Amino acid sequence: MDFARLEKNIIDVIKEEQAKLGYRKEKIRLYYPLSSLNHFFQLDVDETGMQEKLSRFSEYEEGKLGSVEVTNKGERFCFHIPEEGAEYVHNNMKENEFIKDLIGLISHHGCKMQDIFELFRQHSDQITIEEMHSDEFDYMICFENDPEDTYRYCFKDEGCHIIYHRFLPEDYEEFGFGK
Template structure:
């Protein structure tokens, strides 16, 4: 019986580690669609609460989280190569080496949705919400919600079935330009609660 419990915990830890690695890969992929591939390190910044959600674990502080990440062999030995974790004020900096960035470029294919979505923003800096909805509608059933004004955004769009894309895209108009920010569903909920 004890072996099964330990084995179940190991499975759970592996799934959470996979979720963390996937989140990193997704962010690198998004940057590569926007900017193209560059043979250089990428730095990502996570609030502690975001990493706690992704890893489904509570930490005392940033340093405690960093120690946990550094002791996780699945993360250290992932296809992303050597990663650095640094305490960066309110955030944890994750530095992915050029080896990891190249791995994502060569082995991960961005979805057609992500390519078209980012391409739409690149070709028109003054998008209307209807144009953004049109892109979503090509790829599946989606929701569009008005977002409270104090959140910094006007709308949030996401797919009902997260198999197409698991993120929430928050849209705003700033200084005559339409911008977006992509959140995990849990981070989006926290944005609304703030």
């Protein structure tokens, strides 16, 4: 079983959390729906099948995130990341990552969508910006042909501040945002 894509996502989420809240050597719990896990592995299995697939994840992560415990209640899976996992991510996080720049930008009052567009353009000349016709989000932005960042970033201007959410490409499509 290839766990690389799931591992990368977990590390990305921890990096995002540390960029927002700062680093603490602490246990972390991350929750994933079954549908997202199926997307990571290009599978279509039920809870039992996924639990079986994930039974070797802790062994895979032993040298990086530590002894990760995976539990589930129905289609909701919880990854219990030990303190070593938070420390591993902190010690291996690059200084000038895009997510840190994005969080820094949107945390300032007065941030405009044009500022966000420009930030993406500073990180790549190959981006896609799509206006969304949804109550939840105004724009989707993604990097084209970047194997390190395949997420769909969705933004909502709420007047006094801008919020965002990152989606896996498959989750973005499944939620119907791409239509």
